[in-house]
Amino acid sequence: MLGLACAAPAAALFFAFWLLPMARLAALPASAGWATYTAVLTEPRYLTSLVQTTALSLTVTAVTLVLAAGVGLYLGRQRFSGRSLLLALLTLPLSFPGVIVGFFVILLGGRQGLFAQLSEALLGSSITFAYGLSGLFLAYLYFSLPRAISAFTAAAETLEPQIEEAARSLGARPWQLARDVWLPALAPTALACGAMLFATAMGAFGTAFTLASRFEVLPITIYNEFTNYANFPLAAALSLALGLMTWGVLFIARRLGGAPTGTAA
Template identity: 55%
Template structure:
């Protein structure tokens, strides 16, 4: 078999899979989105329709807050875990990354057990005399759920980046009299910038499109995945659901593309 024939044999399954599972469904989604009464202008509904616009803002703000909180928590944990060896470290890392095995519905159920009407937090606050605190079904419950499944992804990425840092740079900074905090601020954190951008983009895109957790918890708030679901199933508004889906996909794709350009093409490795 010639080199050309071998390359063609390897490329054919990739082309078929890409067309069947990515190109054709996306093309169909775009066509359906433009097939409503408003035509192509239906794609502007996500910005012009007050309800859709408010839902978009809620989703973007929630995803942004989740991303920022995740980066702060995961960065501190990842740097500490990668730089220190202690008994039980492997178990701790396994526990921190265990949520990767959970689907969104399970994570939502865990948040309900923690902060729902029969949750642990409510029982504790009631016993302390402060009344039962319930926030599982609010924006804070959804934020906690998104945070729960975002942290493991970011921790693994940053731990891998910390492992690749040149220790000589930190030693040089310390030899010049830099304090431990100055070393972290001026040497370690800037060096981890591409990892922060890459993992932050993944966390943002994941929070934007997360459905299982939102389906379980978002009873008092609107986020785009739930809005798409209700338009598709309850209102049978296929065109609007498709246009909202395209809009959601474009926002997530734009964030990933921006992060890829800023991080030097490392975003794909974080998945």
Template identity: 55%
Template sequence: MSRDLSRQLVLLLPLGILVGAFFLLPVGRLILVGAGGDAGAAAYAAVLTTPRYFESFLNTILLSAGVTVVTLAISTAAGLFLQRNVFPGRDLLIALMTFPLAFPGVVVGFMVIMLAGRQGVIGSVTDALFDEKLVFAYSMAGLFMGYVYFSIPRVILTVMAAIEKLDPALEEAARSLGAGPWTVLRDVVLPGLKPAFLASGAVCFATAMGAFGTAFTLATDIDVLPMTIYTEFVLYANFATAAALSIVLGAITWLVLALSRSLAGTTVAAAG
């Protein structure tokens, strides 16, 4: 064995131990538990064959996709403005937009309740104006608001870094050929940001798929897969089903992350 190979193996040893102890062993155990129930390996198909699990799964997919699209739109608009304009308080504004990274999901849920709950600001305003309280904190709309709130920091930092690396000469060339601002944005800026969209969008989607704290805080009328897993595990002691649903959830998020990495890598190589 060559000296270089030995050095590489030594350097990889800590990573291998961590991956084995904190990923491979727990996931392997989950797979065995999921297939160890009365239904056997068929438990992994329960998410499609059982109406309650399928509805929860579909809600989670649609919610995560919607959160990803809205978060990318908000982060792109804000990132373009913040990256290309210098004004007093700019750094403070960027810091405030990334501040939600410090909040756990439960805190975000309480913030949604304070805004759109029964005693929230929105309800008080609508009650004063229309004599009827608008309360949606405990529904999918409230969960959507909370997920967008804590997803923006995860996306905007990546998008702003990508905007900074865009070549201004390409935009100037498009303008010199008669392209208007919206045409430049559509044909030059957004395609240049595609790798950042893929990478940050996949992370946003995966985070929304597995987020639990906010859903747990607002769980009155919410049916998403993390809450379903919690219910099966804690309330019904249905460990096999909870494990199987967990593996399905993890497999979907891993697939999205792997696909986005593959597409982003191809895009970057082609652009270079």
């Protein structure tokens, strides 16, 4: 009885703030016709937005994992003066929201940014990259790297140095060491962290809202549908498509990893 009383507030919050909104979200597209559910796959504009968002998220995830694995291996296996300060600086962007990250990219590659001023002085013409695919990629990468570096550093700290020493004593080359020692040890972290990075990139709004004036991604498409056009059924259908895709990736990663996806991220 006491257990039920303790669980009642949590159950009420779950019902009121998750189950009811999700049920409403799932049912809303039906009010505009059942074809609304498949609009993201049948309408070229929405399909393009979905494909662009997915391709960008996959690319950012892959590049982030490669860079973070290298940095994490170094920081996790080496001890040197200033290591803690360096790790703190590398993970400092964890405290920045997406809008601030987008602002950083504008300061670097916007119309009045540093790169535009340098190109104007050196080439006579202003070059910008903040408001398209390049700007979004750099912003997503900047946003994702600190999280991945933290995960890989923690995983690298658990590596047994004796295993590496034994492999070297048996004549293992660097690429063999990476394949046979580092890759198996870091694979669970890469799987879990990669799934979380992909899901975060797919649903990122603040950064995209700041920078995506020339390259539309699905969160911005959803925002435009319910804010500018008041098309709530279509916005709900697009939200379902986005949620199902990211949930599917997290589910697959959880099954492949054999543990909750968020544990390493």
